[in-house]
Every structure is written in structure tokens, then in C-alpha cells.
Amino acid sequence: FCQSLLQTVFPPELRFASFKLLHRFFSYFSSYYYYDITEIDGVNTNELYNAVQLYLSSSASISGTRLSLTRNLNSSSITYGLTNNDRLIDSYKGVTVEWEHIVTQRQAQTFSWRPLPEEKRGFTLRVRKKNKQMVLGSYLDYVMEKANDLRRRNQDRLLYTNSRGGSLDSRGHPWESVPFKHPSTFDTLAMDPVRKSEIMADLLDFANGESFYQKTGRAWKRGYLLYGPPGTGKSSMIAAMANFLGYDIYDLELTEVNTNSELRKLLMKTSSKSIIVIEDIDCSINLANRNNADGGCRRNSFEIASPPGPNAGEAGANTITLSGLLNFTDGLWSCCGSERIFVFTTNHIDKLDPALLRSGRMDMHIHMSYCSSPALKILLKNYLGYEENDKEQEMLEQLEDVIEEAEMTPADISEVLIKYRRDRRRALDELLAALKAKAEKNKRAKKNGVDVEEEEQEKRALDTPLEDGDVQENCSKCEGEDEAEKMQ
Ligand SMILES: Nc1ncnc2c1ncn2[C@@H]1O[C@H](COP(=O)(O)OP(=O)(O)OP(=O)(O)O)[C@@H](O)[C@H]1O
Numbered sequence: 001f002c003q004s005l006l007q008t009v010f011p012p013e014l015r016f017a018s019f020k021l022l023h024r025f026f027s028y029f030s031s032y033y034y035y036d037i038t039e040i041d042g043v044n045t046n047e048l049y050n051a052v053q054l055y056l057s058s059s060a061s062i063s064g065t066r067l068s069l070t071r072n073l074n075s076s077s078i079t080y081g082l083t084n085n086d087r088l089i090d091s092y093k094g095v096t097v098e099w100e101h102i103v104t105q106r107q108a109q110t111f112s113w114r115p116l117p118e119e120k121r122g123f124t125l126r127v128r129k130k131n132k133q134m135v136l137g138s139y140l141d142y143v144m145e146k147a148n149d150l151r152r153r154n155q156d157r158l159l160y161t162n163s164r165g166g167s168l169d170s171r172g173h174p175w176e177s178v179p180f181k182h183p184s185t186f187d188t189l190a191m192d193p194v195r196k197s198e199i200m201a202d203l204l205d206f207a208n209g210e211s212f213y214q215k216t217g218r219a220w221k222r223g224y225l226l227y228g229p230p231g232t233g234k235s236s237m238i239a240a241m242a243n244f245l246g247y248d249i250y251d252l253e254l255t256e257v258n259t260n261s262e263l264r265k266l267l268m269k270t271s272s273k274s275i276i277v278i279e280d281i282d283c284s285i286n287l288a289n290r291n292n293a294d295g296g297c298r299r300n301s302f303e304i305a306s307p308p309g310p311n312a313g314e315a316g317a318n319t320i321t322l323s324g325l326l327n328f329t330d331g332l333w334s335c336c337g338s339e340r341i342f343v344f345t346t347n348h349i350d351k352l353d354p355a356l357l358r359s360g361r362m363d364m365h366i367h368m369s370y371c372s373s374p375a376l377k378i379l380l381k382n383y384l385g386y387e388e389n390d391k392e393q394e395m396l397e398q399l400e401d402v403i404e405e406a407e408m409t410p411a412d413i414s415e416v417l418i419k420y421r422r423d424r425r426r427a428l429d430e431l432l433a434a435l436k437a438k439a440e441k442n443k444r445a446k447k448n449g450v451d452v453e454e455e456e457q458e459k460r461a462l463d464t465p466l467e468d469g470d471v472q473e474n475c476s477k478c479e480g481e482d483e484a485e486k487m488q
């Protein structure tokens with residue numbers, strides 16, 4: 001009755017004006033500002049709405065009473081969202097703000113090119129007047145940044161390969177991507193724990209170092225060289241890095257790339273927050289140490305050795321030079337994107353030119369070596385569920401006595417543990433026997449001056465059955481080149 005009375009006595013304009021006056025009056029005396037962030041801004045989606053939804057999802061998952069659950073395409077994680085009129089308190093650098101999620105029914109729609117959703121959704125941000133500047137400035141930037149980070153982490157990792165060499169597909173992309181779900185993490189990686197935490201700290205420093213790189217005027221990139229015998233965990237380390245940082249991986253097969261400009265196109269099409277990997281760099285780059293006329297040694301010009309091209313007649317080296325690669329990794333091209341990690345792996349660090357190894361290129365050299373005692377404990381724990389204070393303590397001591405001399409790779413040790421994983425005692429006995437046999441062999445070899453590693457690789461190469469047209473590859477896949485040429 002009152003409402004209808006009001007409507008008859010006061011015309012709509014007067015009512016609207018008085019509401020506006022009242023609103024002004026209250027907001028003048030209120031100590032808060034209110035900011036509305038609607039989901040649809042006109043006809044476009046409001047990016048800030050999505051970012052707030054994602055940002056609050058992490059805290060909502062903890063304190064929200066009624067949540068909406070979503071899972072995006074290509075993601076294995078669930079995102080929690082606030083539902084109708086739910087509110088959340090957030091604090092940032094000592095400032096408290098309140099978020100409220102408002103969901104209302106949309107008035108019946110007149111014709112619209114893009115039908116709008118039935119419900120009108122939005123957030124209202126309540127901020128103390130004195131904190132307005134800080135909230136509208138760094139707080140909202142922080143929300144956007146956290147939301148981007150969450151979005152990336154929620155998305156599954158992608159592995160990009162340049163299987164087409166450097167040529168572009170119909171969309172102008174030189175890379176092909178597949179979902180990358182590699183189980184390797186720093187927990188599963190068997191290596192010295194001290195070294196492992198140094199690497200993780202270095203990676204975090206890099207990922208959180210945007211302002212440092214800006215301040216020092218350095219390109220926001222970092223190079224890691226993983227070196228060591230086959231089967232020591234170099235590729236596993238790369239997967240662990242990607243999972244640890246939530247970065248995608250670009251597996252760059254240099255021998256598929258023909259020219260420096262193709263290489264540049266490939267590298268410029270990589271996204272930030274990614275790891276660019278060149279495995280077995282000593283095999284992809286043929287160290288051609290050329291002497292110039294007067295016999296002096298010109299700066300090594302490296303040509304990429306490549307097996308004959310797709311057409312039988314095409315043979316010989318590509319025109320990519322290592323300096324072309326270094327020009328990119330050195331940052332000349334990092335203008336097109338930052339926050340990139342380069343990882344080169346090799347079985348033979350001694351074959352690499354110091355120019356490649358200097359800091360600023362390969363900033364951190366990581367030696368993935370034969371299994372040590374601390375690494376063995378990690379493998380026993382991961383494969384057999386073995387804990388330090390288990391009753392087989394005496395057996396562990398016997399293993400530790402022989403592990404260094406045996407010089408066995410984690411790959412070989414994992415093989416023994418996998419084979420007998422259902423019978424822990426048997427696994428430990430078999431492992432001890434294998435370690436003792438290897439240590440014995442090393443001792444004999446040292447006495448006769450034989451390089452066991454080389455011998456093992458040749459044995460492995462001979463054991464691998466050759467397919468038709470397959471080229472025998474051994475000794476870190478590159479020394480065998482002359483044998484390979486002979487066999488062609
Ligand atoms: N340090 C390690 N920790 C845990 N597992 C390992 C480790 N090293 C090797 N492995 C096991 O051995 C297998 C081969 O390891 P990986 O491919 O990482 O070796 P690699 O050093 O890259 O060898 P290559 O030089 O031949 O490429 C992996 O699947 C993994 O299960």
C-alpha cells in the first residue's frame with residue numbers, strides 16, 4: 001500500500017532524484033568506496049571479472065561456504081568460484097578489502113546480436129577510502145598477475161616440437177604442441193639433496209626475478225647446462241623443472257632446422273614462461289674448428305652437422321651457426337618475449353666450446369652423475385617405499401659401501417629395482433650383487449686401462465637391433481658419425 005502510495009504521489013523523476021540524493025548523502029559519510037566489476041561489459045567479457053573469479057578461487061576453496069566448480073579445457077585442475085551473494089575478505093600488504101559476488105536475474109532481453117546470459121553477475125569490491133589509491137593500483141595488478149599465474153598452472157603443460165624443422169604450418173606456427181604430463185618432479189629425481197635445493201632456489205630466483213633483470217638491464221633469461229653420462233636424469237631434470245615452475249617446454253631439434261633465419265623464427269615463436277631445450281648439443285653442433293690462412297685459429301665457426309636432407313642428394317652441413325644460436329640466447333632477440341630458460345644437455349661437456357659455456361649463456365652447469373648414496377636412498381624410497389629407519393639398515397650400509405665404486409647410473413639401478421619391486425628383500429640382494437659386479441669390473445678395467453663407459457656404450461650399441469636404413473648410433477650419438485658414413 002505504502003509503495004503504491006509513494007508511486008502515485010511522487011513521480012518517477014522525483015523518486016529517482018531523491019534516491020540519488022540519499023545515496024550521495026550516505027556515501028559522503030561512509031568510510032568506504034564500492035567498485036562494481038560486472039562479468040559482461042557491454043557485449044564483451046570483462047577480463048577483470050574472470051581474473052577476480054580465478055584469484056578468489058584459491059581462497060574461496062578454503063573459506064567459501066557455497067562454491068561453483070569449473071574445469072577448463074586442457075586442464076586437470078578444478079577452479080572454485082564464489083556463488084550468489086557470497087562474500088570474502090582479502091588482505092594485501094596490511095590492507096583489508098571485501099569482495100561480494102552479486103548474481104541477479106537479467107531483465108527480459110530485447111533483441112540483441114549476442115544473447116546475454118540470463119543472470120547478471122558481478123563483484124563488488126568494498127575498500128576503505130584511505131586505501132583507495134593502493135587498491136586501485138598495485139592490488140588490482142597483483143590480482144591480475146596471480147590470476148594469470150593460476151590460469152597457467154591450472155592448464156596442463158604443453159610440449160612443443162619442431163618436427164617440421166623451421167617451416168610454418170597453415171596458421172604460421174613452426175611448433176607443434178602436445179599435452180605434456182611427465183611424472184618427473186624434484187621429489188622423484190635421485191640426486192644430491194643439497195645440489196637439488198640449490199637448483200630449485202636458483203629456478204625460483206629466476207622466475208621471481210623480473211624486477212632484478214629490469215634493474216640490471218639483463219635479458220630475463222637463464223641458461224642451464226645438464227651434463228653427464230646417459231641415464232643419469234638429464235631429461236628427467238628438464239621435466240622436473242617444467243613441472244616445478246609450471247612452464248611449457250620447447251624441444252628444439254637443431255638438426256631439423258636449416259638456416260639461422262628459420263632458427264630465429266622458431267625461437268621468436270616461443271612464449272614466455274617456457275623452457276627451450278636443446279638435447280645432446282654436442283651432437284647437434286659439429287665443432288668445426290677452422291684455421292684461417294695464417295694458421296691462427298679463427299673463432300670457432302660451428303656448423304650444424306646434419307644427416308643428409310629429406311631428398312637423397314641433399315647432404316652436408318646446414319647453414320645454421322652456433323653464433324646464430326648464441327645471438328638469440330644472448331638476448332639480441334629476447335626483446336620478443338622474456339622469462340625464458342634455455343637448457344642444453346650433453347653427455348660430453350669436454351667437447352663443448354668454452355664460448356658456449358660462459359656465464360650469461362650457460363649460467364648454471366649441473367653435473368648429473370652416477371648414483372651416489374643420497375641419490376640411492378631416494379630411489380629406494382621411491383621404488384621400494386624404503387625408509388631410513390627400516391630394519392634392513394645393515395643392508396643399506398653394504399649398498400653404500402659399494403655404490404661410489406660401482407659408478408652405476410640411476411637408470412640402471414631403477415631397472416633392477418623395477419624388476420624385483422614386488423619382493424623388497426630380493427630387490428636389495430639383486431641390487432647389491434649388481435653393484436658389486438660393476439665395482440669389480442671397474443677395478444679390473446682401471447687396472448687394464450679400459451674405459452668401462454665407452455665399452456658399455458659400444459656393447460649397448462651392438463645390442464640394439466638395427467632397423468632397415470637405421471644408422472648405427474653410439475658414443476653419445478655423434479662420434480659414431482664417421483662409422484655411420486662408412487656404413488651408408
Ligand atoms: N637421477 C634420476 N632420478 C630418478 N630417475 C632417474 C634418474 N636418472 C635416470 N632416471 C631414470 O632413468 C630413465 C632415463 O633417464 P633420463 O632419460 O632422464 O636420462 P638422461 O640423462 O636424459 O639420458 P640420455 O643422456 O641418454 O638422454 C628415466 O626414465 C628415469 O626413470
Ligand SMILES: [Mg+2]
Pocket residue numbers: 234235236279
Ligand atoms: Mg635424455
